[in-house]
Amino acid sequence: MGDRERTMLEALRQLDKHPSIQVLRCSSLYETEPVGYVDQPMFLNMAAAISTSLSPLELLAVMQRIESRLGRKRLVHWGPRTVDLDLLWMTGQNMNTRELILPHPRMLERAFVLMPLRDIVPEDEPSGLHMTVKTALESLEGKEGIQLWKTCSLHSGSALSES
Numbered sequence: 001m002g003d004r005e006r007t008m009l010e011a012l013r014q015l016d017k018h019p020s021i022q023v024l025r026c027s028s029l030y031e032t033e034p035v036g037y038v039d040q041p042m043f044l045n046m047a048a049a050i051s052t053s054l055s056p057l058e059l060l061a062v063m064q065r066i067e068s069r070l071g072r073k074r075l076v077h078w079g080p081r082t083v084d085l086d087l088l089w090m091t092g093q094n095m096n097t098r099e100l101i102l103p104h105p106r107m108l109e110r111a112f113v114l115m116p117l118r119d120i121v122p123e124d125e126p127s128g129l130h131m132t133v134k135t136a137l138e139s140l141e142g143k144e145g146i147q148l149w150k151t152c153s154l155h156s157g158s159a160l161s162e163s
């Protein structure tokens, strides 16, 4: 909801500003048809690769603080929201607790996750997933509901900008 692109890039800037987080790569932005609860406007989705010394739960807490600072509102399950930050996976970390499941349990079913991920995950990168992002994407339907919105790149000095 709201200025989706601006909110998303601000979330990324706030992550990068954290002393223990560095945003390494970010995908293009994609406009995607809503999945799950379909009677709502299009989403913008993107993926970013970060490096961090934080534990998974510490990172999740940072992400949730950023969501609330940016005025996250969600009135309907899987419905419209201002911003939603999900942790997809962390190398070497598998967990299944009430607060955090890693890798994210629904990521391989979601073209709106896999298309942006494909931009930033090298094809041969061992991810800890049981299949590559490319294979998962090939086996999915519904990719037609996803359009490139804007390319996005990281520039030197960690200033995030679009082109």
Ligand SMILES: Nc1ncnc2c1ncn2[C@@H]1O[C@H](COP(=O)(O)OP(=O)(O)OP(=O)(O)O)[C@@H](O)[C@H]1O
Pocket (backbone or CB within 6 Å): 077, 078, 084, 085, 086, 087, 088, 098, 099, 100, 101, 102, 103, 104, 105, 106
């Ligand atoms: N990998 C994960 N990334 C983010 N949140 C997670 C993860 N695993 C479990 N959670 C928990 O899920 C809770 C609900 O998250 P949220 O409200 O963002 O769900 P959602 O984005 O609407 O749905 P979905 O999880 O299907 O994308 C969070 O409070 C968090 O504790």
Ligand SMILES: Nc1nc2c(c(=O)[nH]1)N=C(CO)CN2
Pocket (backbone or CB within 6 Å): 032, 033, 034, 035, 036, 037, 043, 045, 078, 079, 084, 112
């Ligand atoms: N297109 C799209 N649909 C969704 C999304 C999303 O990020 N993009 N997130 C959901 C729950 O997190 C539910 N449905």
